[in-house]
Amino acid sequence: MCELLGMECNVPTDIVFSFSGLALRGGVKGPHSDGWGLALYDGRAVRTFLEPSACASSPLATYVRSNPIKTLLAIAHVRKRTRGVVSLANTHPFVRELWGRHFTFAHNGTVRGVKKLRTGRFTPIGDTDSEHAFCAILAGLERRFKAYPRRRSDLWEAVAEIGGVVGRHGTFNFLLGDGEHLFARCATRLCYVIRKAPFGDATLKDDDLTVDFSEVTTPDDRVAIVATAPLTRDELWTHGLPGKMWVFSNGGLSAELPSC
Amino acid sequence: MCELLGMECNVPTDIVFSFSGLALRGGVKGPHSDGWGLALYDGRAVRTFLEPSACASSPLATYVRSNPIKTLLAIAHVRKRTRGVVSLANTHPFVRELWGRHFTFAHNGTVRGVKKLRTGRFTPIGDTDSEHAFCAILAGLERRFKAYPRRRSDLWEAVAEIGGVVGRHGTFNFLLGDGEHLFARCATRLCYVIRKAPFGDATLKDDDLTVDFSEVTTPDDRVAIVATAPLTRDELWTHGLPGKMWVFSNGGLSAELPSC
Numbered sequence: 001m002c003e004l005l006g007m008e009c010n011v012p013t014d015i016v017f018s019f020s021g022l023a024l025r026g027g028v029k030g031p032h033s034d035g036w037g038l039a040l041y042d043g044r045a046v047r048t049f050l051e052p053s054a055c056a057s058s059p060l061a062t063y064v065r066s067n068p069i070k071t072l073l074a075i076a077h078v079r080k081r082t083r084g085v086v087s088l089a090n091t092h093p094f095v096r097e098l099w100g101r102h103f104t105f106a107h108n109g110t111v112r113g114v115k116k117l118r119t120g121r122f123t124p125i126g127d128t129d130s131e132h133a134f135c136a137i138l139a140g141l142e143r144r145f146k147a148y149p150r151r152r153s154d155l156w157e158a159v160a161e162i163g164g165v166v167g168r169h170g171t172f173n174f175l176l177g178d179g180e181h182l183f184a185r186c187a188t189r190l191c192y193v194i195r196k197a198p199f200g201d202a203t204l205k206d207d208d209l210t211v212d213f214s215e216v217t218t219p220d221d222r223v224a225i226v227a228t229a230p231l232t233r234d235e236l237w238t239h240g241l242p243g244k245m246w247v248f249s250n251g252g253l254s255a256e257l258p259s260c
Numbered sequence: 261m262c263e264l265l266g267m268e269c270n271v272p273t274d275i276v277f278s279f280s281g282l283a284l285r286g287g288v289k290g291p292h293s294d295g296w297g298l299a300l301y302d303g304r305a306v307r308t309f310l311e312p313s314a315c316a317s318s319p320l321a322t323y324v325r326s327n328p329i330k331t332l333l334a335i336a337h338v339r340k341r342t343r344g345v346v347s348l349a350n351t352h353p354f355v356r357e358l359w360g361r362h363f364t365f366a367h368n369g370t371v372r373g374v375k376k377l378r379t380g381r382f383t384p385i386g387d388t389d390s391e392h393a394f395c396a397i398l399a400g401l402e403r404r405f406k407a408y409p410r411r412r413s414d415l416w417e418a419v420a421e422i423g424g425v426v427g428r429h430g431t432f433n434f435l436l437g438d439g440e441h442l443f444a445r446c447a448t449r450l451c452y453v454i455r456k457a458p459f460g461d462a463t464l465k466d467d468d469l470t471v472d473f474s475e476v477t478t479p480d481d482r483v484a485i486v487a488t489a490p491l492t493r494d495e496l497w498t499h500g501l502p503g504k505m506w507v508f509s510n511g512g513l514s515a516e517l518p519s520c
Contacts, residue, residue, distance in 0.1 A: 042312075042347065042348035042349070043347065043348070043349060044349060044385050045347070045348045045349035045385050045386065046348075047308070047310045047348055048307070048308070050307050052302075059323075059327050060323070060327070063319075063320070063323045067319050067320070087302065087303065087305070088302035088303070088305045088306075088307055089302070089303060089304060089305035096357060097356060097382070097383065097385060098383075099383060100383035100384060100385050101385060102385060121381055122357070123357065123358075123359060123360035124360060125304050125305050125357060125360050125361060125362060126305065
């Protein structure tokens with residue numbers, strides 16, 4: 001199994017604190033030592049940092065933590081291989097362009113028989129069930145809409161519906177970003193917290209690191225954090241229900257939809 | 261104008277020495293301070309390091325130079341903005357998936373009226389002529405072939421032909437990688453050197469850095485380096501002819517084709 005981390009904000013925010021919590025699970029506190037990746041949006045484009053090796057001991061992960069990049073939307077993943085070899089091509093998050101924007105995807109779980117799903121013009125590069133499922137989602141979206149839907153709720157419903165169809169094939173917890181939304185589908189384990197005023201302390205579960213968010217925020221800041229398991233021990237995390245999908249935008253929960 | 265750097269090898273090689281030469285031109289020795297990018301292949305997948313800021317003063321560029329990643333195929337670019345704002349979406353190299361592999365593209369020059377070119381299902385994310393031209397090349401390839409051509413020379417000829425068509429719209433020096441080949445089209449300025457046995461010293465033009473390649477290579481190693489201008493002062497660089505395209509594979513020049 002893998003662990004997921006997503007962040008969606010209303011002001012550019014760095015993900016260093018939460019990523020530090022995730023990184024510890026990539027080879028030190030957790031068994032997720034088969035690779036890691038971090039995707040950071042800048043408008044409709046995303047940049048990724050990917051390594052097919054343990055996050056906890058990675059110089060690149062250390063670089064990312066030492067040189068914070070602010071973003072409105074980020075997706076991170078630490079991998080414990082279940083399907084597919086350890087390689088760059090199999091390292092989440094996966095990225096594809098659709099409608100002139102980058103879509104970014106990370107998956108936790110295993111989806112069986114996924115290769116029967118149609119992927120349209122999106123061809124997997126690696127051999128994971130996860131990348132195949134991502135291609136199937138994008139192909140489904142492209143079949144439904146010619147361009148990025150003006151009515152955003154149409155997009156939300158389509159992602160939830162297609163996610164539900166793919167999810168019938170196995171365990172399909174995922175994070176999907178499109179530069180404007182963070183979609184988070186729960187199959188078994190997923191939780192979120194909204195950090196907003198009044199800000200206080202947060203302490204990482206797996207480390208002694210504490211941040212006082214009131215020192216680094218303004219009263220209007222809002223940051224949604226989604227993770228496989230709570231990353232902090234002094235914040236109230238909301239746990240997801242199987243077959244539900246959250247949509248985050250502008251640092252808040254915009255919708256919770258059925259996805260089954 | 262921008263500067264291009266490509267490397268294609270028969271054994272995994274790090275690009276640090278040549279990238280150091282290029283990096284100096286990104287804000288210190290050259291005027292190319294509007295961004296830089298480096299793409300490193302691992303099989304059919306590529307990872308990129310991108311920054312919409314000067315390369316010479318970039319901590320990420322320093323990281324890349326201090327933590328060499330070996331690869332068979334790399335493309336790098338330092339940017340001096342001519343079209344399009346300074347942003348991540350406009351930072352070369354650009355990457356798209358086609359036929360289950362990453363294609364990677366960097367451009368030097370300006371192509372006018374490029375938005376009239378058909379880009380098929382590849383939609384630009386940024387607003388550069390370069391990314392649009394890249395999308396047009398991929399769309400042209402997808403129209404010609406349903407999958408990666410078995411006869412490699414069919415692919416070479418198609419890239420040269422489409423590159424020539426796009427090149428009629430302006431100055432179209434480019435590097436294109438597909439995980440197996442490095443395509444290098446010359447419109448005005450491009451040169452290459454093949455590093456092979458007997459290896460000797462090479463000294464960067466813009467720095468005092470010297471490498472003795474005989475210390476870090478075996479006799480069978482072969483490395484093709486392509487750049488906008490010679491990076492070293494003690495190697496014999498072959499200069500390109502306008503309207504010609506080189507194809508490099510396995511560290512050698514596989515073909516020189518007309519592309520006009």
